[in-house]
Amino acid sequence: MAMAQSLAPSSSSAARAARPKARRAVPSRVVAGTAAATGESARRLVAAFDPAIPLASAVTPPSGWYTDPEFLQLELDRVFLRGWQAVGHVGQVKNPNDFFTGRLGNVEFVICRDANGELHAFHNVCRHHASLLACGSGQKTCFQCPYHGWTYGLDGILLKATRISGIKNFNKNDFGLIPIKVATWGPFVLARFDDSSQNTVNDVVGDEWLGSASDLLSRSGIDTTSLPHICRREYIIECNWKVFCDNYLDGGYHVPYAHGALASGLQLQSYETSTYERVSIQRCESAPPEQEDIDRLGTKATYAFVYPNFMINRYGPWMDTNLAVPLDATRCKVVFDYFLDESLLDDQNFVDRSLKDSEQVQMEDIALCEGVQRGLESAAYSVGRYAPSVEMAMHHFHCLLHDNLSG
Template sequence: MTLAKPIANPIDALRANVSAPFEQARAMPPEVYKTDAFLQAEIEHIFRKEWFCVGRADALTKPGDYVTCELAEQPVIVLRDREGDLKAFSNVCRHRMSTLLHGRGHTKSIVCPYHAWTYNLDGSLRGAPAMSGNSGFCKSDYALPEIRCEEWLGWVFITLNPEAEPVASRLSELERMIAGYDMTNYTETFFEEHVWDTNWKVLAENFMESYHLPVCHAGTIGGLSKLEEMVCPPGHDAFNYHTILKDDSLRIAMAHPSNTRLASEERRMTYLIAVYPSLMITLTPGYFWYLSLHPQGPSQVRIRFGGGMSNDYAGDAEAEQNLADLKALLDDVNIEDRGCTEKVYRGLCADGAEPGHLSHLERPNFDFAQYLMSRIDPSFEPKL
């Protein structure tokens, strides 16, 4: 009978793993994916302190448009207020603490589904039925707590950390790199939420490397990308990225003829961007799609999945068909990715599972591991 290998302290295991330079690096150890101890460290040191993307600003265009999420176990509402500003609030009633709004939608006010306490779009309490008999009650004491919310290039971010560096400052280098794509010039046409049976980092790492494309995506996009044309440079403090030159047979990934911002190979170059901790963006000159990930325990990940086309294509006679083709393609890609990432999680939970050495095409995975360690232990100095 083979006894299961004792589980090492996951933070110690990661520290040992990331202490090697990239030329000798291995995949992260199983303990960082499957243990509650490491998940709690992530919640405390990463998701409670970093910026989290809830989606695109163009999905919240009218006053009263809202979206909800949970960030580090805290329910949050993000909405467009009556002045047209994006705001985020605690999604918990100040009376008996029910959650308020759910999913995405539009509302003129925020009404508690338990006792109908009603809040304005600025978070102030408008009305509370049958409270006149309590002499200590004062409406002005009951505004919803506000949460930091910022927009950057059309993306909406929130954070629970009042001292977090502003998004625009943190991502200034990325903004410079992709200026020619003009990310504000893309419109979200679909948004879905999913839960997959894998760890959030497995899915994040799957996005960060295109080494798997020819195999995992043989039925969809695998043949459109060549391993020898993938470039995986060292990452940055707040993000990593790699690039692929797409085959021009996928027309909707190419720059539109009216696009004069991009030249030469840029007109067919796709950026695969991982904004730490958990926003994954595929940015092509023609379309974009994204995943915003949040752990739901060690073995599940909640996924915010959206995307759409560059507005350069908006006037094309084929625009509607392009959008339909894009969504059908991405649905098929997601089926393939779900199968691969759920297999990885099952495998890493096996007795005796050991991480292998990384390919040069997995440089972003190495940088991601360095990022995780540096946030969980600020004294850690990332390796080159």
């Protein structure tokens, strides 16, 4: 239960100020896929769920929400490419010249920090003939296209266009990289693909991204930047991205049946769920440790879901995050990032044991999610029901999706 997408970490002031400012031709909004128009089948699937029905009487969204490629196309356009999205953590762009890359739907992007320490994000596409510029993560002083050598500064400006003698009506200041709005909140890097303006105040971003849950998450230690990043693990799961989110949002319903070892460390009767504008928070007290040893779970675990696909888990000395990234209608990639209190970095036995315990939970969840996906694709299932006492966060998630998809 618990970030995750494969992204890579990405210069004197006087020289930078002297450069001409690129006049970038920026699309008003990035549209995923080949057509902005929504198909009739996707519209029917959206309409098949009624968020106005009270939880105790409501039925779940139809199975087509989890199997229809056209429905995923609608989600990419109206959910993932609108508003702030978590794309990585600040450790990936900690130093000048760090960069990392990622993909969301058909959008290829690169996040980088220039030599002056300023954070940038761009579409990772050369303006010449559309080659991807960078891959993975690391450090670069510039981005040079591997295809024809066009070169861009980490501020997006086109520095060199090769072999263009004789070209007419060309102004290189019009061919800088297409910018993406980028910001940070606590240890997280956020991008906004529907807004290319570059003036961002991080405090405002927190309010836009988290709403009224922002202060609560700060008090829970989730906005801290003092926890070193330990490792990243990625999983390709044979299920729709929402199946993974639903599993996270069932209020601990599945824990005693699927996670025996984890359940023994939690007081499941203390489980509580709160919902906010775009966030739901689940909390559970831990069982007293049986021995005088460092307790991985601490006294209380906090599981925060940030719509649409980002999960933050704070427990004991650990914080881990999950990012569920759709690959196609029936597959997703989930990226887990682990952060640990600095005082325990040298306790390798504790680190290894904790990561092993976490891995066991993830393997159990993957088996569950892939089994659910196969059931959703069968002819025997259409809609289900909610358990009103525990699955309120899941219903909240589905209502938010309906609102975006029908708007």
